[in-house]
Amino acid sequence: MGHNELHDVAFPLHREQRLQEPPYRRSIQMNSIAILGAGPAGAWTALTLLKKFPGHRILLIEKEDVPGGITASFQWKGMIFDYGSHRLHPATSPDILRQVRDLLGDHLLKRPRHGRIILEGRLVAFPLKPADLLFKLPPSFSAGVILDTLGSPFRSSGGKTFREVLEGGLGKTVSRRFYFPYSEKLWGLKPEELSPVQAQKRIASSSLGSMIRKALSSLTGKNEGYFFYPAEGFGEITGKAVEKAVSEGVTFMPDSSLLSIERTADNSSWKLVMENGSSLKADFVFSTLPINTLAKAMNPKPPEQIMEAAGKIEYRSMVFCYLELKGARYTEFDAHYFPAKNLCFSRMSEPKIYRNTRKPPCRTGLCFEIPCSQTDEVWHMGSSEIAEKVLQDLASAGLPEPDVTDCTVKRKSNIYPVYDLSFRENTAPLESWASSLEGLVTFGRQGLFVHDNTHHTIEVGMAAANCLETDLSWNEKLWRKHLEEFKSHVVAD
Numbered sequence: 299m300g301h302n303e304l305h306d307v308a309f310p311l312h313r314e315q316r317l318q319e320p321p322y323r324r325s326i327q328m329n330s331i332a333i334l335g336a337g338p339a340g341a342w343t344a345l346t347l348l349k350k351f352p353g354h355r356i357l358l359i360e361k362e363d364v365p366g367g368i369t370a371s372f373q374w375k376g377m378i379f380d381y382g383s384h385r386l387h388p389a390t391s392p393d394i395l396r397q398v399r400d401l402l403g404d405h406l407l408k409r410p411r412h413g414r415i416i417l418e419g420r421l422v423a424f425p426l427k428p429a430d431l432l433f434k435l436p437p438s439f440s441a442g443v444i445l446d447t448l449g450s451p452f453r454s455s456g457g458k459t460f461r462e463v464l465e466g467g468l469g470k471t472v473s474r475r476f477y478f479p480y481s482e483k484l485w486g487l488k489p490e491e492l493s494p495v496q497a498q499k500r501i502a503s504s505s506l507g508s509m510i511r512k513a514l515s516s517l518t519g520k521n522e523g524y525f526f527y528p529a530e531g532f533g534e535i536t537g538k539a540v541e542k543a544v545s546e547g548v549t550f551m552p553d554s555s556l557l558s559i560e561r562t563a564d565n566s567s568w569k570l571v572m573e574n575g576s577s578l579k580a581d582f583v584f585s586t587l588p589i590n591t592l593a594k595a596m597n598p599k600p601p602e603q604i605m606e607a608a609g610k611i612e613y614r615s616m617v618f619c620y621l622e623l624k625g626a627r628y629t630e631f632d633a634h635y636f637p638a639k640n641l642c643f644s645r646m647s648e649p650k651i652y653r654n655t656r657k658p659p660c661r662t663g664l665c666f667e668i669p670c671s672q673t674d675e676v677w678h679m680g681s682s683e684i685a686e687k688v689l690q691d692l693a694s695a696g697l698p699e700p701d702v703t704d705c706t707v708k709r710k711s712n713i714y715p716v717y718d719l720s721f722r723e724n725t726a727p728l729e730s731w732a733s734s735l736e737g738l739v740t741f742g743r744q745g746l747f748v749h750d751n752t753h754h755t756i757e758v759g760m761a762a763a764n765c766l767e768t769d770l771s772w773n774e775k776l777w778r779k780h781l782e783e784f785k786s787h788v789v790a791d
């Protein structure tokens with residue numbers, strides 16, 4: 299199996315165009331606002347700031363050579379791939395959906411959800427449907443679901459761990475035979491080692507009743523039976539947002555990884571130094587960087603207690619294995635979910651189905667998501683070795699053997715924040731340290747250490763921009779109000 303170079307990414311601006319006249323070589327007279335990170339949060343902060351601060355220089359600073367963060371797409375072997383399955387969920391607010399439509403036009407496709415889960419060796423629709431829970435799974439599973447439903451009025455809700463909350467809400471069967479192995483694979487901890495907050499954030503159906511109601515509404519096509527997806531890959535959403543921001547005056551700085559940040563000598567602004575040697579001044583900084591990256595970049599170093607907390611919070615990493623296959627399609631399903639712990643991947647997706655395309659006619663591609671920590675063996679394995687492991691596990695899962703012609707692997711850190719039982723003891727001091735910094739706010743998935751969807755982080759990015767007053771003072775009261783509202787965000791898979 300060969301290993302091909304990844305081709306250029308799906309970002310519309312030409313590289314030369316983006317790199318012309320780096321802003322740090324020009325003298326800066328205007329007030330500057332810097333946004334760190336060009337994922338969806340940073341992109342929408344830029345778009346919102348443009349309207350409010352027409353006379354200011356707005357700099358969008360990104361470590362990678364393209365915008366998008368985790369939501370970016372790239373091309374490989376003439377096909378477009380994402381970093382794992384990404385969908386714009388129907389829960390997206392009408393305002394954000396309108397903005398995305400304005401950016402993408404008819405490129406924003408409405409697609410039916412058509413996924414499957416391999417549960418105890420059986421293939422059933424995902425999101426789960428009540429009829430499948432009762433009739434398509436092993437009899438002991440179905441009987442367990444019936445007993446759990448009957449017993450639900452007698453179970454106590456809430457609890458001190460992820461395990462207690464789930465078993466109280468969903469009962470033992472769905473919890474132990476689906477959610478617990480799946481969550482252990484995703485976050486690397488046993489259900490009793492995870493905080494109950496993980497359940498509030500990640501499990502959209504907190505009781506069997508609500509799971510059944512959601513499933514029924516998807517059957518009637520009212521709610522979750524569809525999703526939105528851009529014709530050129532999920533990265534088109536943020537790519538187009540940044541393209542618009544640049545066309546209206548934002549300076550996009552790719553390949554610029556923040557190395558250090560400090561107050562200027564007169565304490566009037568921030569000095570940002572990048573790993574590529576460039577530096578710039580900013581009157582206000584919006585940071586969507588991982589909060590521990592920000593703490594480590596701060597000069598002088600934050601107090602020891604803060605550095606200790608920054609060292610203790612943990613983000614899960616992910617290895618993405620991409621396969622090129624012969625044949626127009628591998629399956630008719632967009633994604634397959636694999637909770638079983640003996641299989642290395644948690645999900646497999648086929649981008650051609652998301653994009654509703656027949657091109658290329660005789661080839662297709664698959665993406666496998668392998669959640670891991672950077673001390674795991676899989677993080678260090680070579681592409682072919684990972685592909686072999688994936689193929690072995692695919693066979694154990696009972697799926698057909700794909701006719702593989704090539705493979706490639708990508709790795710990303712900061713994929714999922716891990717909510718262990720003591721995560722609040724570390725995030726609380728970090729948050730209060732960050733909020734004590736004048737002229738800087740930290741937000742977005744990484745900055746707030748939250749599980750979220752793209753539509754949530756877009757909302758957070760717009761809200762952050764709106765909290766900066768025209769005199770560049772920060773409206774902390776309004777921001778606190780928004781932070782409370784964001785707590786209600788629940789992630790859809």
Ligand SMILES: Cc1cc2nc3c(=O)[nH]c(=O)nc-3n(C[C@H](O)[C@H](O)[C@H](O)COP(=O)(O)OP(=O)(O)OC[C@H]3O[C@@H](n4cnc5c(N)ncnc54)[C@H](O)[C@@H]3O)c2cc1C
Nearest residue numbers: 335337338339361367368382384385555556742743751752
């Ligand atoms: C496997 C997976 C599947 C998902 N599926 C969905 C889905 O189906 N639907 C959905 O709505 N959401 C989904 N999400 C969530 C979605 O990806 C996030 O909500 C979104 O990416 C968060 O955007 P953000 O801008 O807050 O953060 P990010 O996307 O993480 O962006 C942060 C940016 O900061 C940059 N950066 C980091 N360090 C530095 C530095 N030192 N200097 C400069 N720049 C830096 C990064 O390169 C990145 O571009 C999924 C997430 C994962 C992990």
